[in-house]
Amino acid sequence: MKIVRLLGIIFLSLLQINCSDNSVTVELDIPEPEVPSSSIYQVAQLTITTENGAPIVSKDKKDYVNCTLTIDSEKEEWDYTGTGRIRGRGNSTWLWYPKKPYRIKLDKKSEILGLATEKDWVLLANYRDPTQMMNTFAFIAGEKFGLPYTNHSRYVEVTLNGEYIGLYQLTEQVEQGSSRVAVDDEQGMLISLDADDGPGLNPDGGDNFWSTVYRMPVCVKHPEDATTAQLKAVQDDFARLEQSIRESNYEATAQLMNITSFIDYMLVQELVYNVEVDAPRSIYMHKEKNGLWTMGPLWDFDAGFDFDWGTMYTGHNYFAGYRELVLGTxxxxxxxxxxxxxxxxxxxxxxxxxxxxxxxxQEIKDKVMAEFWEETNMFVEGCSEAMKRNAERWPIDKDYQTEIARMKQWLQQRIGYLDTVIKNYPSGTK
Structure with missing residues (x-):
């Protein structure tokens, strides 16, 4: 409506000018709306050659392997050749599955496939996910919600040391940085609530602690290599937020946290039934100097969509039911x-x-299929031929086309179900 009113004002102004004694002709230059390049939905070819053909056998930082990388894109200006290092990444995805995910650190900060210049990149294997689209859907949802620093998706077919290893999702490493989570170098904060990275499973991490109020596992991602004093500062700052939430004090919490980001973040988790909130795992939060705690970036959604944890080591089983809930009724x-x-x-x-x-x-429910899924489907169409080759390279007991159709149907059913559930949430007592 604001745009319509603005155009109306401009039109009336022009009309007044043209009707004056000294008529002046004014050409109204309205820019076309920016449309994402179709190239982002296409699959590029990524060739990685390690030094002396060395295998990538570890996800430890000390085991990075030198490599050369070449990208051949449909968009010629996105072609790239450079050097860097590569290692494995992930927890269960690295340990359990034959198709491995990777972490890349370029020697020189570079723009990759139209994404902002940086050194650190991630190749997600998505072996568990028979649709290849679960993380992408969540990232698109986060971007449409307006959650800050949401990751982007690009798809690449990877050839490693002459061997085709399938379709991968290339995205940004979640980290502090001017083109990543752009909080202050010295006083900004980036944390993850993560059982795998916290003091329970990683007691020697040196950068983690149990939160003061809720006893959640917290890992400090920034400041990097935090001192004891810095860790204590993060813990105390986060404890103030925890306490205001424990008291269900909206006004006090709003002074410490961006509540809109919290609502949006939890709606995404519930929409895709991401049960890893329970642990919790991969729950990122950030805070600018003198700013508010803000949820995000979003990360790791291949355990959502009603994943069958009973077959977690070998299975690709999703979408059995749409009535399960993370937060409940x-x-x-x-x-x-x-x-x-x-x-x-x-x-x-x-x-x-x-x-x-x-x-x-109520604001976003009708956008889930009309916008979130519609854009996800553009990636599906762009990846169709690569998905065939990936399925031949990594055959599983699921047909990707069938599973994508099931994902769409599951989301449609879930939206209707959540609409009833959320409408009937108790109204609160405070």
Missing amino acids: DPANHVGGYRVPSYFTDLFKSKRFVNEYKARW
């Missing part, structure tokens, strides 16, 4: 969902928070 009282940390549910005791949560769902 009464989040504040942990009814009907996973027993997620109360950090994610205590604000549902606040009437104002519940009202805003419900209102936000």
Whole structure:
């Protein structure tokens, strides 16, 4: 509506000018809306050659292998050749599956496939995911919601030391940086709530702690190589936020956290049924100097979409049911969902928070298929031929076309179900 009113004002102004005694002709130059290049949906070819053909056998930082990388893109200006280092990455995805994910560190900061200049990049194998699109859908959702620093997707077919190893999703490494999570170098903060990276499973990490109020596993990603004093500062700062949430104090929490980002972040988690909130795992938060804690970036969604954890080591089984819930039918009282940390549910005791949560769902529910899925499907179409080759290289007991259709149907059914669930959330008591 603002645009319509603005154009109306401009039109009237021009009309007044042309009707004056000294008529002046004015040409109105309205720029065309920016449309994403179709190249982002196409698959590029990535060739990686390690020094002396050395194998990549570890995800440890000390085991990086020198390499040369070449990208051949449909968009000629995106072609690239450079040097860097490569190693494995991930936890279960590295340990359990034959198709391995990788971390790349370029020797020189570079723009890759139209993504902002940086050294650190990730190649997600998506071996568990029979659609290849679960992370991409979540990233698109985050971008449409307006969550800051949301990752982007590019798809590449990778040839490693002369061997074709399939279709990969190339994306940014989640890290502090001017073209990544752009918080202050010295006083900004980036943390992950992550059982795999926290003191429980990684007691010697040196950069993690149990949160003060909710006893969640926290890993400090920035400041990097944090001192004891810096770790204590992050812990104390985060504890203040935890305490305000524990008290279900909306006003106090709003002074410490961007509540809109929290609502959007949790809607994405519930929409795709990401049960890893329970651990929690891969839950990122950041805070600018003198700013608010903000949720994101989003990360790691191949355990959502009703993944069957009973077949987690070998299976690719999703979409069996759409009625399971992360937060439940009464989040504040942990009814009907996973027993997620109360950090994610205590604000549902606040009437104002519940009202805003419900209102936000009403704003976005019709966009899930019309916008989120529509753009995801553009990647599906761009990857169709590469998916065939990937399926031949990594045959599994699922047909990718069938699974993509099931994913679409599951989302359609889930939207209708969540609409009823969220409308009927208890209104809160505070």
